[in-house]
Each structure stands twice: as structure tokens, then as C-alpha cells.
Amino acid sequence: METAILQAQKLGLEIEGKTILKDIDLSISKGEFVTITGPSGSGKSTLLQLVASMISPTSGDMLYKGKSINTYEPTAYRKEVSYCFQTANLFGETVTENLAFPYEIRKETFDKDRAIEALGSVGLSADYLDKKVTSLSGGEKQRIALIRNVLFLPEVLLLDEVTSALDAENRKAIGKTIRKLNKEKGVTILWVTHNTEEITEANRKIDIVDGQVKE
Amino acid sequence: MNNLEITNTSLILSSVLIIIALIVDYKEQLGLGKDIFIAAVRAVVQLFVIGYLLSYIFKLDNTIVTLAMVLFIIFNAAYNAAKRAEGIQHAFRISLIAIGVGTLISLAVLFVSGALMWTPSQIVPITGMIASNAMTAIGVGYRTMNSKFKDQRQQVLERLALGADVNQASTAIIRDSIKSAMAPSVDRTKTVGLVSLPGMMSGLMFAGVDPTAAIRYQIVVMFMLIATTGFSTMISSYMAYKSYFNNRKQLLS
Numbered sequence: 001m002e003t004a005i006l007q008a009q010k011l012g013l014e015i016e017g018k019t020i021l022k023d024i025d026l027s028i029s030k031g032e033f034v035t036i037t038g039p040s041g042s043g044k045s046t047l048l049q050l051v052a053s054m055i056s057p058t059s060g061d062m063l064y065k066g067k068s069i070n071t072y073e074p075t076a077y078r079k080e081v082s083y084c085f086q087t088a089n090l091f092g093e094t095v096t097e098n099l100a101f102p103y104e105i106r107k108e109t110f111d112k113d114r115a116i117e118a119l120g121s122v123g124l125s126a127d128y129l130d131k132k133v134t135s136l137s138g139g140e141k142q143r144i145a146l147i148r149n150v151l152f153l154p155e156v157l158l159l160d161e162v163t164s165a166l167d168a169e170n171r172k173a174i175g176k177t178i179r180k181l182n183k184e185k186g187v188t189i190l191w192v193t194h195n196t197e198e199i200t201e202a203n204r205k206i207d208i209v210d211g212q213v214k215e
Numbered sequence: 216m217n218n219l220e221i222t223n224t225s226l227i228l229s230s231v232l233i234i235i236a237l238i239v240d241y242k243e244q245l246g247l248g249k250d251i252f253i254a255a256v257r258a259v260v261q262l263f264v265i266g267y268l269l270s271y272i273f274k275l276d277n278t279i280v281t282l283a284m285v286l287f288i289i290f291n292a293a294y295n296a297a298k299r300a301e302g303i304q305h306a307f308r309i310s311l312i313a314i315g316v317g318t319l320i321s322l323a324v325l326f327v328s329g330a331l332m333w334t335p336s337q338i339v340p341i342t343g344m345i346a347s348n349a350m351t352a353i354g355v356g357y358r359t360m361n362s363k364f365k366d367q368r369q370q371v372l373e374r375l376a377l378g379a380d381v382n383q384a385s386t387a388i389i390r391d392s393i394k395s396a397m398a399p400s401v402d403r404t405k406t407v408g409l410v411s412l413p414g415m416m417s418g419l420m421f422a423g424v425d426p427t428a429a430i431r432y433q434i435v436v437m438f439m440l441i442a443t444t445g446f447s448t449m450i451s452s453y454m455a456y457k458s459y460f461n462n463r464k465q466l467l468s
Contacts (some may be wrong), residue, residue, distance in 0.1 A: 037446065054375065056461075056465065074463050074464040075380050079377075081375040082376065082378075085369070087370070089369040089373060091370040092387075105379045105380070145373075151379065
């Protein structure tokens with residue numbers, strides 16, 4: 001049997017005596033497109049942050065390619081399992097600064113043509129490179145944040161309600177890009193969403209209720 | 216001729232100035248009366264003690280005693296700087312290294328360039344000036360770092376999520392901390408002579424030194440303070456930012 005790319009083993013998180021997640025058992029295969037749903041406050045975002053190693057569990061373990069994520073160097077792991085926030089808060093002054101950052105941290109030269117191509121894939125022109133981040137709409141910021149995560153293709157893309165604050169047009173543009181990444185590039189997707197259209201796109205749906213999995 | 220002697224009577228009469236401050240406090244109901252009184256008493260006691268101590272050290276002119284005084288100043292400065300470092304781990308150790316290295320390098324440059332002589336009456340006051348400026352600058356740096364890690368929390372998290380290392384995620388914050396810590400020194404250097412006549416230069420002129428000779432010392436002091444604040448806050452900032460993260464390179468809440 002093929003080893004799951006991600007596997008949660010009795011994963012739990014308690015903060016100041018309060019149980020946020022309890023005994024999460026979950027197995028995700030490579031190339032799967034999974035949506036995670038559930039009422040707000042049920043622990044969906046927390047689960048994604050645990051998977052991204054942005055926080056650590058208080059019990060259980062999270063495996064990546066069969067090994068505990070604690071055995072990976074955190075920066076190397078996060079380049080492979082990339083987490084995209086609910087509200088994109090672009091940093092620095094310009095869009096270029098944001099798109100050059102993935103190159104900077106890999107000590108590589110910024111590939112402008114690749115950045116322009118990526119902007120095009122989410123319906124934004126090359127002019128956006130020089131735009132100030134403060135002049136962008138929420139939808140534009142979110143699209144730029146998404147390509148910032150995938151300029152170097154990750155193995156797994158973790159999406160935390162990335163379309164919840166967006167209008168139909170922006171939602172469509174982002175949805176299309178995500179489907180393409182999954183179908184054409186084989187990127188495994190874990191997507192926290194409430195949108196029924198987005199849920200039906202997925203080939204698997206997981207419900208988190210009161211910190212536990214209901215599949 | 217300059218009369219540098221302040222008699223006990225003059226000293227007591229000048230305490231009228233404290234009474235004025237206490238009257239302001241009483242009239243405006245500031246609630247600072249106790250603090251003003253304690254501050255004034257402390258200042259008198261501390262200065263008298265240090266005055267007699269320095270007079271003894273200057274007369275003794277002993278290298279070990281001078282070095283002990285230098286270390287005492289550096290320790291005190293580090294202790295006070297560390298108080299501003301809410302939540303930063305090992306703040307005393309970091310402050311001690313930053314102030315210690317900054318002070319010793321500045322002293323060494325001044326010593327080698329011939330601007331400073333190895334005599335307690337020069338070494339001790341200069342160390343005090345350097346260390347107190349480094350202490351204030353490091354404190355400002357800590358405060359900036361604390362507030363930036365709160366305000367820019369989301370940006371730091373996004374950088375980490377993209378696979379950045381903790382230093383790559385904190386570059387902008389470290390830079391801002393050093394800048395804000397150095398800004399007062401740079402501003403002071405720009406306006407020196409226009410806004411204020413600095414303490415050292417005033418002191419020398421008070422003691423009858425020709426203003427053109429006094430400015431030479433002041434120029435050296437200004438350069439020395441810019442270098443020390445920059446160097447010390449660079450060390451403290453690069454050592455302090457790490458305490459905002461754990462060993463899994465996660466940003467602590």
C-alpha cells in the first residue's frame with residue numbers, strides 16, 4: 001500500500017486546559033483534493049496550522065511521507081507543505097517584494113518572467129509587479145498571496161478559507177488556479193472552506209465538529 | 216576667573232527649585248510629590264557617594280580599581296536596559312554583551328587614536344557616557360522589537376509559512392529596532408551646537424577650557440556615541456529576536 005503523504009495520528013491540541021482538537025486520525029494520499037468543513041470555532045484552521053507546523057500538537061503526531069514532521073527541518077518542511085492564510089497580509093511595499101521573497105529565502109535570483117506568468121494565471125497583468133500593496137483590493141491581495149505560495153511548487157497546499165472574504169469573480173479565479181494545481185501539477189490540496197461549490201469540486205470532504213473528525 | 220565652588224548654602228538654597236516642582240505637583244494634583252521628593256533625595260545621595268568615590272579612584276590611579284569601576288558601570292547599564300525587555304529571554308546577558316562589547320570597542324578606538332588617555336579621570340566618565348547611551352538605545356530597541364512583533368505578527372507568520380528561517384522572517388523588525396534605537400543619537404549629532412550645548416563641552420568650558428579645544432572633545436564624543444549605539448543595538452537586536460521563536464521555528468504567542 002502506498003504511504004500516505006500526510007497522516008495525523010491521534011493528533012490533539014490543548015491550550016490552557018481547553019481542548020481545541022482531540023484524537024484526530026487522518027490519512028491523505030498524494031494528489032488528493034480534500035475540503036475541510038465544519039462550524040466556526042470547530043478547530044479547522046488550527047488543524048491546518050498543525051499540519052503546516054506553524055504550531056505543535058500537545059498529543060499525538062503528524063507524519064509527512066511516513067516520518068514525524070518533527071524530524072524535518074521546519075523551513076524545509078514548510079517549503080514542501082505550504083500554508084496560505086485566510087486573510088492575505090502582503091508584506092513590504094510592492095507586489096514584487098512579495099513575489100521575490102520565495103526566491104530570496106532560497107538564495108535564488110528573482111525570475112521576473114515566471115512571476116509575470118504566475119500573475120497571468122490568476123488574471124492579473126504584469127503591471128501589478130510595481131503596484132504598492134496598499135493600493136490592492138482584498139481579492140487582488142489574496143490572488144498574489146496564493147501565487148507567492150506556489151511560485152515554487154509545494155507538495156501540499158494548505159488553504160485556510162482563502163476565498164471567504166472575496167466576491168464571486170475573485171473566488172472563481174482562485175478556484176480555477178487551485179484545481180489546475182491539483183489536476184495538472186499533482187499538488188495535494190487541503191482546503192478549509194464553507195463554499196458549497198468549492199466543496200463539490202473536491203474528491204473528498206472532511207467535517208471537523210468540536211475538534212473531532214466526522215468524515 | 217571661574218569660580219567652580221558651590222557652597223553648602225548655595226546648594227541648600229538651590230533646593231528651592233525642588234520646592235517649586237512640589238508646588239506645581241500640589242496645585243495640579245499630579246500625584247508625583249512622593250516621586251519628586253524621593254528622586255531629589257536619591258540624586259543628592261547617589262551623586263555625593265559617586266563624587267567621593269570618583270575623587271578616591273582618581274587619586275588612587277590604579278588600573279584594577281579603574282577597570283572594576285568600568286565593569287560596575289557596564290553591569291548597571293545592562294541591568295537597567297534589561298528591565299525594558301519585557302518577555303525577551305536572557306535580556307540581562309544580551310544587554311551585558313551588547314553594552315560591554317560596544318563600550319570596549321569605542322574605548323579601544325579612542326585609546327588607539329590617542330583621543331583618550333589611560334587615566335581614571337578620562338576612562339571612568341567616558342565609560343559612563345558610552346554605557347548610559349548604549350543602555351538607553353538598547354532599551355528603545357527592545358521596546359520597538361516588542362511592539363513590531365505584535366503589530367507585524369501576521370507578516371512574520373506569512374514569511375515563516377513560506378519557508379523562511381526565523382532571521383529571514385524578522386529582518387524588517389530587526390532593522391526597524393536598530394533604526395529606532397539609533398535615531399536619537401543621529402538627531403542629537405545633527406543638531407549639536409544649534410539646539411543644545413552638550414554636557415561634556417559645557418563642562419569643559421565651565422572649567423575654563425577654551426571653547427575651540429572643548430569642541431574637539433565634543434566631536435570625538437558625538438562620533439563615539441553614534442558608533443556605540445549602533446554597534447550595541449545591532450548586537451542586542453540580533454541576539455534578542457530569537458526569543459520570539461521556539462526551536463521548531465514557530466512564532467511564540
